[in-house]
Amino acid sequence: MQAVETPHKKLENKLIQKKNMIGLSEKELYDSILELKIPEKKASMRTKQLWSWIYCHGKKDFSEMSNIDKVFRSNLKNNFSLERLKIEQKEKSLDGTIKYLFSLNDDSKIETVFIPEKKRSTLCISSQVGCTLNCSFCHTGTQKLVRNLTSEEIVGQLIAVYDDIEHWENSKKTNDGLSNFQIITNIVFMGMGEPLLNYSEVKKAVMILMNDKGLDFSRRRITLSTAGVVPYIKKAHDELGCMIAISLHATEDKTRNILVPLNKKWPIDAIIKTLKDDLKLRNSERITFEYVMLKDVNDTEFDAKRLVKIIQGLPSKINLIPFNQWVGSGYERSPQKKIQAFSQIIRKAGFPSPVRAPRGEDIMAACGQLKSSTIKKRLNNA
Numbered sequence: 001m002q003a004v005e006t007p008h009k010k011l012e013n014k015l016i017q018k019k020n021m022i023g024l025s026e027k028e029l030y031d032s033i034l035e036l037k038i039p040e041k042k043a044s045m046r047t048k049q050l051w052s053w054i055y056c057h058g059k060k061d062f063s064e065m066s067n068i069d070k071v072f073r074s075n076l077k078n079n080f081s082l083e084r085l086k087i088e089q090k091e092k093s094l095d096g097t098i099k100y101l102f103s104l105n106d107d108s109k110i111e112t113v114f115i116p117e118k119k120r121s122t123l124c125i126s127s128q129v130g131c132t133l134n135c136s137f138c139h140t141g142t143q144k145l146v147r148n149l150t151s152e153e154i155v156g157q158l159i160a161v162y163d164d165i166e167h168w169e170n171s172k173k174t175n176d177g178l179s180n181f182q183i184i185t186n187i188v189f190m191g192m193g194e195p196l197l198n199y200s201e202v203k204k205a206v207m208i209l210m211n212d213k214g215l216d217f218s219r220r221r222i223t224l225s226t227a228g229v230v231p232y233i234k235k236a237h238d239e240l241g242c243m244i245a246i247s248l249h250a251t252e253d254k255t256r257n258i259l260v261p262l263n264k265k266w267p268i269d270a271i272i273k274t275l276k277d278d279l280k281l282r283n284s285e286r287i288t289f290e291y292v293m294l295k296d297v298n299d300t301e302f303d304a305k306r307l308v309k310i311i312q313g314l315p316s317k318i319n320l321i322p323f324n325q326w327v328g329s330g331y332e333r334s335p336q337k338k339i340q341a342f343s344q345i346i347r348k349a350g351f352p353s354p355v356r357a358p359r360g361e362d363i364m365a366a367c368g369q370l371k372s373s374t375i376k377k378r379l380n381n382a
């Protein structure tokens with residue numbers, strides 16, 4: 001007979017679940033080891049060793065950590081885990097983009113997209129299960145189930161992808177001079193969710209990603225994308241120093257209220273004001289704006305000119321994103337000619353305005369197409 005996991009059994013499993021070391025801050029890791037009753041000095045040495053095994057070597061098993069004595073290794077094994085996110089599904093696009101569907105401990109699902117390019121590769125990660133913002137053109141917003149991800153689940157996305165693309169083995173080869181374009185150079189918080197509505201866990205995760213004794217992503221290679229949670233823009237910029245991208249998508253409030261309902265709380269003026277007045281941009285630093293090109297909604301020459309006026313005086317780059325279609329959206333992508341004309345007006349005003357090439361469209365992995373199948377499955381099982 002097949003074993004059935006009763007609610008009681010599920011709870012029991014949860015209670016005996018060991019603490020995952022992935023996603024703990026350095027301080028938390030240190031404090032947890034201290035609980036194993038070792039002297040403080042030793043604990044700080046062990047923290048350094050563990051950090052390197054976990055984030056430089058990708059070890060999944062304490063028994064492989066050769067510079068830690070056997071007794072302590074088994075002590076660690078009894079109390080902690082290095083458990084990975086479960087890959088529930090993996091789809092590869094014709095252009096090489098890979099979409100991962102991860103299953104979390106509470107059975108909710110998130111998506112992560114790996115976008116390899118010749119000279120750089122980007123990992124697009126999620127910060128929440130679903131999203132509360134309900135942007136009218138975004139597929140993720142149609143998913144009802146929403147919760148914040150923990151730092152373990154945020155960092156866990158990179159770790160699981162590193163395992164899958166055999167990064168730990170390959171990065172060693174790269175040190176020997178062999179080029180490996182698969183190496184992830186950039187991390188963008190442009191998957192599911194609004195990172196600035198889950199600031200504390202996102203902050204913790206970013207600090208781990210940037211830690212130079214481990215994953216070592218420079219602040220310039222991490223981008224937090226936000227629909228405009230104004231009070232947290234300055235906070236994120238000051239505390240993390242990573243790049244900020246603003247999902248603007250419209251040049252006046254009436255349209256933006258419909259596209260990005262969060263605009264009713266923090267309108268365009270408020271966003272621009274905090275960028276201009278509150279952020280101390282470093283030399284050569286600029287703000288990225290994302291602007292989805294929607295046919296007959298926000299794509300006129302007039303819009304382009306108004307956009308230029310809005311960002312005047314602010315070092316900016318405007319990424320134009322051709323709308324990625326999904327069934328039932330009610331929107332269409334602007335024609336290529338219109339996108340080019342729009343871009344040209346912005347470029348003429350002195351701002352870079354690249355048109356983003358859609359990636360992974362055939363597997364619904366492009367911007368705004370992410371939506372895990374949780375709900376669908378729930379409905380099917382009902």
Ligand code: SAH
Nearest residue numbers: 138190194225226227247290323324367368
């Ligand atoms: N909540 C954050 C993070 C999501 S990032 C934010 O709003 O910035 C995802 C980016 O893709 C955002 O700029 C979003 O507006 C854009 N996007 C969403 N749906 C899209 C679609 N169907 N086509 C193109 N871009 C889309």
